[in-house]
Amino acid sequence: MRKLITNFLHIAALGFIAMASVPAYAQEAAPATDAAAASAEVPSSTAEASKKTVAIKVPPKVVIPFAREAYRVFVEVGFHGIATQQPALRQGFVDQIRKGLDRMYGVAWNAQVQESEWLIPGRNERLHRLTAEELLLRYPESSAQKVVLIGIEESNGTFQISCREFDTRVQEMSPVLTEETGEDQNVANVACRLVRDSFRPVLLFEKPTVVGGELEFLLQAGELSVPDPTAAFIRDGDVLRTFLRQMERRNPDKLKLLQRLDLCYVRVTGFNTELRADVEYPEDTPVSVKDVTRDTSAVYYDSGHVRGVLISHGPVPYGGAGRSVQQIALRQRPAATKSRVKLVLQTRIDRPLICFRVDKVSKLRHTDSNDAPGERVLSDRNGEIEIDVDPKNPTFWLYVYSGSSLLARVPYAPGLLPQDTIKLPDDGLRLGVEGELYLFRDALVDTVAQKAVLMSLAKKASAEGKLEEVDKFILQLDELPGQKEFMSRLNAIKTPATEKADLQRNAGVKRKIEKLCLAMEESLTAFYSSDNKIREAQELEQLRKSAERKAAATPGLVPPP
Amino acid sequence: MYLRERPEPDGLDPGKYHVAEVREKNFSNRDELIKAVIRGEIDYLPQLLPWEVDAFKASPAFEVRQYALPITHVITFNPLSERIVNAQMRRALSFALNREAILKSIVLRDQSMRYGRPTSAPWHLQSYATNPLEKPPEFNLRLAYALRYAAERQLQLAELTKLETEAKAKAKEAGDKFESEEFRKVTNVDYIKLPRLRMVIDPDPTAAEAAKRMTVYWEKIGFEIDLIPGEQPGTPLTDTDWDLCYRRIRMEEPLLELWPLLTNDSSFDMNRLKLFPDWMRQELVNLDYSASFVDAQDRLFTIHRHMSAEAFIIPLWEVDEFAVWKKSTLGIPERPMSPYQNVERWIVRP
Numbered sequence: 001m002r003k004l005i006t007n008f009l010h011i012a013a014l015g016f017i018a019m020a021s022v023p024a025y026a027q028e029a030a031p032a033t034d035a036a037a038a039s040a041e042v043p044s045s046t047a048e049a050s051k052k053t054v055a056i057k058v059p060p061k062v063v064i065p066f067a068r069e070a071y072r073v074f075v076e077v078g079f080h081g082i083a084t085q086q087p088a089l090r091q092g093f094v095d096q097i098r099k100g101l102d103r104m105y106g107v108a109w110n111a112q113v114q115e116s117e118w119l120i121p122g123r124n125e126r127l128h129r130l131t132a133e134e135l136l137l138r139y140p141e142s143s144a145q146k147v148v149l150i151g152i153e154e155s156n157g158t159f160q161i162s163c164r165e166f167d168t169r170v171q172e173m174s175p176v177l178t179e180e181t182g183e184d185q186n187v188a189n190v191a192c193r194l195v196r197d198s199f200r201p202v203l204l205f206e207k208p209t210v211v212g213g214e215l216e217f218l219l220q221a222g223e224l225s226v227p228d229p230t231a232a233f234i235r236d237g238d239v240l241r242t243f244l245r246q247m248e249r250r251n252p253d254k255l256k257l258l259q260r261l262d263l264c265y266v267r268v269t270g271f272n273t274e275l276r277a278d279v280e281y282p283e284d285t286p287v288s289v290k291d292v293t294r295d296t297s298a299v300y301y302d303s304g305h306v307r308g309v310l311i312s313h314g315p316v317p318y319g320g321a322g323r324s325v326q327q328i329a330l331r332q333r334p335a336a337t338k339s340r341v342k343l344v345l346q347t348r349i350d351r352p353l354i355c356f357r358v359d360k361v362s363k364l365r366h367t368d369s370n371d372a373p374g375e376r377v378l379s380d381r382n383g384e385i386e387i388d389v390d391p392k393n394p395t396f397w398l399y400v401y402s403g404s405s406l407l408a409r410v411p412y413a414p415g416l417l418p419q420d421t422i423k424l425p426d427d428g429l430r431l432g433v434e435g436e437l438y439l440f441r442d443a444l445v446d447t448v449a450q451k452a453v454l455m456s457l458a459k460k461a462s463a464e465g466k467l468e469e470v471d472k473f474i475l476q477l478d479e480l481p482g483q484k485e486f487m488s489r490l491n492a493i494k495t496p497a498t499e500k501a502d503l504q505r506n507a508g509v510k511r512k513i514e515k516l517c518l519a520m521e522e523s524l525t526a527f528y529s530s531d532n533k534i535r536e537a538q539e540l541e542q543l544r545k546s547a548e549r550k551a552a553a554t555p556g557l558v559p560p561p
Numbered sequence: 562m563y564l565r566e567r568p569e570p571d572g573l574d575p576g577k578y579h580v581a582e583v584r585e586k587n588f589s590n591r592d593e594l595i596k597a598v599i600r601g602e603i604d605y606l607p608q609l610l611p612w613e614v615d616a617f618k619a620s621p622a623f624e625v626r627q628y629a630l631p632i633t634h635v636i637t638f639n640p641l642s643e644r645i646v647n648a649q650m651r652r653a654l655s656f657a658l659n660r661e662a663i664l665k666s667i668v669l670r671d672q673s674m675r676y677g678r679p680t681s682a683p684w685h686l687q688s689y690a691t692n693p694l695e696k697p698p699e700f701n702l703r704l705a706y707a708l709r710y711a712a713e714r715q716l717q718l719a720e721l722t723k724l725e726t727e728a729k730a731k732a733k734e735a736g737d738k739f740e741s742e743e744f745r746k747v748t749n750v751d752y753i754k755l756p757r758l759r760m761v762i763d764p765d766p767t768a769a770e771a772a773k774r775m776t777v778y779w780e781k782i783g784f785e786i787d788l789i790p791g792e793q794p795g796t797p798l799t800d801t802d803w804d805l806c807y808r809r810i811r812m813e814e815p816l817l818e819l820w821p822l823l824t825n826d827s828s829f830d831m832n833r834l835k836l837f838p839d840w841m842r843q844e845l846v847n848l849d850y851s852a853s854f855v856d857a858q859d860r861l862f863t864i865h866r867h868m869s870a871e872a873f874i875i876p877l878w879e880v881d882e883f884a885v886w887k888k889s890t891l892g893i894p895e896r897p898m899s900p901y902q903n904v905e906r907w908i909v910r911p
Contacts, residue, residue, distance in 0.1 A: 351850075354831070355834055355842045355843070355845075355846050357839065378831040378832060378834070378835075379831070380831050381829055381831070401839070402839060402843075403838070403839040428843065428847075431839060431840045431843055432840065434839075435838070435840030435841065435867065438838060438840065438871075439866075439867065439870045439871065442648065442652070442870065442871065443870075445649070445711065446704060446708075449708060449710075449711060450701075450703065450704055450707065453703040453704070453706070454703075457703075
């Protein structure tokens with residue numbers, strides 16, 4: 001607790017410095033003409049003196065704490081349609097959007113809203129066609145952190161507004177959101193709403209939590225107040241997508257490598273943490289300051305920190321220490337009501353995995369127990385499964401099965417991306433062996449069943465004293481396939497499969513095949529154990545003897561006179 | 562049925578004119594139909610019953626031709642039926658049938674089985690897809706009985722496990738000690754029986770008669786079967802109304818036609834493959850990825866072997882089919898594939 005408050009105070013102090021430096025930052029961002037005008041007013045002698053000072057003293061670089069850094073956003077508004085050909089209407093829309101966004105985000109956004117000179121025509125299709133590479137050329141990371149593209153398209157008095165966000169740090173675009181309205185007064189409102197829904201706040205990994213195995217993040221502009229509560233950056237049940245940015249060692253501002261961690265999410269578990277002074281902990285030492293009265297009523301909200309659980313399909317290089325690596329996360333909310341996930345072969349991504357069993361289980365960590373039974377789905381002819389968004393469970397665990405083996409266990413957050421791909425290992429060889437063993441087991445069941453039937457018939461014949469029939473059944477029992485035949489059949493299944501696995505250099509599959517065959521071999525050995533064989537032989541011998549005794553005791557048929 | 566739209570040019574030998582029109586006549590009585598053929602009222606009878614073939618072959622007035630593909634009789638399972646509980650049940654149904662006896666006495670009415678034979682596949686035995694090592698399922702009533710018992714026992718064990726879990730939870734709640742072995746020993750689950758099955762029959766008198774005979778065999782090992790005639794009036798049956806179906810099929814291309822047969826649907830809905838284990842589903846799916854004819858054949862051989870062993874379909878027998886024409890009809894194909902093959906080239910002499 002004490003540590004949290006110390007952190008908070010430290011950040012608050014940094015924040016104070018940052019607030020003092022905001023105007024300077026704003027000056028840097030201001031148009032060059034203003035700066036030139038301001039410098040023109042300064043007398044020339046003073047200018048020379050200041051030049052000398054600059055040459056001698058280099059001002060220290062001002063670092064704004066991440067949680068207090070406003071987003072640098074470009075908002076480009078494109079138009080299409082006859083009605084939008086009037087410059088006044090277009091300017092009106094741009095102004096209304098600017099004001100609307102200002103009312104919504106306040107100081108958390110340092111936005112430049114303008115009518116786009118290049119987003120022509122500003123249609124929905126145009127937004128769909130845009131690529132991240134194209135936008136990165138236009139807006140390098142140094143110019144803006146976020147670019148929001150709005151397309152306003154008019155047709156027969158109806159306005160179709162589309163919006164898409166581009167993040168320059170992760171070089172990725174959000175899905176296109178579209179809405180229609182029949183009233184031109186409503187266009188700006190709809191556009192602002194779509195911007196709000198498209199916007200993906202950025203978080204920076206700070207450290208793992210001491211207890212609970214969670215991760216702690218700093219939320220950009222998290223400590224700046226957002227006037228519109230519906231535009232809050234984080235809310236309960238939010239999901240973060242994870243990215244790694246490897247920076248150049250000598251130039252830490254330059255990106256060397258960007259890595260998107262697919263199927264790796266962070267589920268938000270805590271934010272806006274309350275920091276209270278009226279709670280005392282045993283490890284706290286009371287400190288008193290002369291003439292200062294301790295105010296225990298103060299309650300602070302740490303809005304700059306977010307806690308969450310990392311969920312991934314396996315070990316990922318996220319949430320640990322990394323030199324020159326920025327571990328960032330994007331808060332993204334569902335843009336669609338469902339997602340289509342395609343299952344493909346890891347080695348051949350053009351090969352869909354059709355008709356695979358997938359269990360969809362809603363729980364946070366894979367180690368958690370299942371509160372509700374999972375829903376079973378089969379991948380379709382394209383190897384795709386459809387996963388609906390569930391507001392109560394933003395992430396699911398998908399268990400992909402191949403026969404009796406679990407092929408993959410992956411987390412998935414539906415709705416974030418309309419289409420996704422999961423690459424899975426090839427299990428065909430092992431599955432084929434499983435099928436053959438299935439038939440092998442059935443053949444064994446047949447033998448057991450026939451043995452049981454013949455034994456019962458032999459018992460009946462023995463009770464009736466029919467020695468010949470008993471002998472016939474014993475002969476039939478001997479003809480049933482024995483351990484040797486079954487072992488040879490088992491080897492005929494195992495050997496070609498392991499050889500194939502060797503050819504494919506797939507040691508994992510080979511091990512699994514050997515394990516399956518070994519289990520079957522053990523069952524076989526147990527069934528055909530020497531104890532069982534002796535017991536069976538003894539039983540047959542007794543039946544035979546009993547039949548002999550009864551046959552001897554039965555009087556022979558008397559021929560008719 | 563057929564009417565030539567483009568008249569043939571004048572001035573030719575009238576004996577060489579092709580068919581101008583085909584009129585179909587329906588008979589409710591087979592004897593009346595045969596009489597009409599013999600009297601010459603009909604030029605062409607597209608389907609002969611096996612026991613009628615020899616009589617027409619012997620007559621100089623008629624030309625009998627055998628179809629290129631025989632018709633195969635099979636029993637398919639409803640992939641969405643919950644009454645087909647396990648593989649042992651399907652196999653018991655298959656092993657209980659004396660195919661040869663039914664074929665000889667009902668389908669062919671011929672002890673030498675010249676125009677039919679028991680089969681091991683849903684496609685014809687001369688097909689490239691037929692695995693030559695596969696034999697028709699044997700008739701083994703004892704084994705069928707044992708498998709039916711095993712299928713029922715599996716259901717009872719599942720019920721026993723369910724009851725045990727419930728009792729264990731109750732005992733845990735009450736803080737009592739629970740003895741699993743003792744519980745299993747004293748709990749009686751004999752009330753769990755195999756469900757009654759419903760079989761739809763292809764609307765054909767021979768199929769109906771054969772189905773009736775099959776139920777006799779199945780009843781011997783304790784199955785209860787209701788027969789539903791395919792031509793019965795009323796609303797069409799839904800997936801919940803039937804469990805098995807007696808079908809007569811002629812599969813020209815097993816690679817393409819197997820899937821619709823197994824799923825009883827042509828929409829390639831994956832959910833209709835739920836009846837099959839994962840390995841069988843993947844074998845069916847992988848048929849589409851055959852790289853060559855040999856590869857496709859190899860895969861079909863494997864499927865054939867697995868289908869027979871697991872009774873995913875119960876193959877019964879295949880019957881050669883024949884059609885008869887009056888000798889005055891020329892230009893008919895040597896081994897027709899379908900009843901009206903090349904009809905526009907047939908010539909009917911006056």
